[in-house]
Amino acid sequence: MLDVIVIGAGMAGITAARNLTQASLSVAVLEARDRIGGRIMTVDDFCEGPVEGGAEFVHGLNAATLPEVRAAGLALRGSPQMRRTAFNLGGGTRWLPIACMHPGTWACAGMRGKIARSEPPDLSAREFMDKHGYKGRGRMLTEMTFLQHLPGSADDVGVLGLVDDGVLDLQTRFNNRIVTGYSSLPRALAKDLDIRLGNQVESVVWNAQKVTVRLKGGEExxxxxxxxxxxxxxxxxxxxxxxxxxxxxxxxxxAQMEMGPITKILMRFDRRFWPRWMEMAASASGAVNLYWAVFRNVKDRSAALTGYCIGPRATKLSAESDDREIEIVMDDLRRMFPKADPQRALVDYRLVNWAKDPFAGGGYSFLRPGGRGAREALRATDTGAVFWAGAGTESRPVSELVETAYLSGLRAAGEVAQFLKAQ
Ligand SMILES: Cc1cc2nc3c(=O)[nH]c(=O)nc-3n(C[C@H](O)[C@H](O)[C@H](O)COP(=O)(O)OP(=O)(O)OC[C@H]3O[C@@H](n4cnc5c(N)ncnc54)[C@H](O)[C@@H]3O)c2cc1C
Known part of the structure; x- marks a missing residue:
């Protein structure tokens, strides 16, 4: 009999397993895929440098994962998104401060403060925008604040959940990329752990003292x-x-949480057709929510863009064939950059659709209206010998980040160590 079984070799599972193994417990990590990392998935065979099919940024200069990044000797590359973001609110694609000079956006001044000070009863994002009478460009900006990160519709996203989950804070953080690819981090943490790849868990029989796990194939x-x-x-x-x-x-x-669809569109071009200063371009409408320049500040690297398509726009795009999807994205890029011919410049592309991934079931989760408290209820230690970690079990500092997964792994490892000691 093992001391601990961990299901999943993503950031949460690897972190928990490492801590418990270091405490001299026998730990096995059961992972359905043939790789570790889960929703961290660096793609190394697409262009000269690593590109990210899943998580991309280490958010914030105080991220809890940064000491691990440093301990593993991994170099970082800054991505100053606030200063280098373009917005398209219909019409031209402009540097964010210029886009916000349009009088149509002024009606939503103070909108972030209003969201942050929201009190119960909870509202959906749409009800919030209706209540405050946001219209035109002001409404577009408000909707982008709600839905730029959360993969849901204005009816699905709850305002109090968004505040609790720290999403407003996320939008103002300074981001970094790991130069050798995000997957270098779980790889460094996973050294010497007992990780069993291709081990898909089908059922867990549990009580207050022990668990039995049955794998696909019948092994227990x-x-x-x-x-x-x-x-x-x-x-x-x-x-x-x-x-x-x-x-x-x-x-x-x-039931209070929704796992929203996300498709990443990795694109390599034979020339750069977007402004040299541009890190990100966000779009209020159109096929794709966000584009970013993968190697903006790196010499001699491909002209690569990533498209970030989430929520209802991702559902709509993924209803098409792959060929049609990329045609739609090219049309969208031409709308964003009317002087360019992206279709001609395109060399290669790859679609990473997380909604079709059976071991993720979507990109990440958000709280529905009325969902305040759901993450606390999910991680509560009220299921005997079964404990709960993963980026969706925490709201702090921001739900559903790599950092959050890491912190959840530390928390669950502490809970299990205490539980086993008391047995
Ligand atoms: C497109 C995208 C972009 C993102 N961008 C960022 C970003 O820039 N910055 C950031 O901080 N976060 C980002 N995230 C979120 C981040 O990737 C996740 O929050 C984090 O990686 C989750 O870690 P986890 O360990 O909780 O879950 P996961 O990484 O999902 O790990 C769970 C593991 O369980 C395994 N599993 C599932 N079912 C079974 C089964 N039946 N049996 C055994 N194993 C199973 C899975 O294969 C997986 O390996 C992004 C996510 C996506 C999808």
């Missing part, structure tokens, strides 16, 4: 405790069966 493993780092999309799909079933409080928590 036993342990004194288990940490689930299953993404919210996988938990909601019930692809992993819990016996006895999870308590009502956990079912309530999962």
């Amino acid at each position: 493993l036993h342990a004194r405790a288990l940490i689930s780092t299953l993404p919210i999309g996988v938990l909601k799909s019930e692809a992993v069966r819990f016996d006895p079933p999870l308590p009502e409080s956990k079912k309530w928590a999962l």
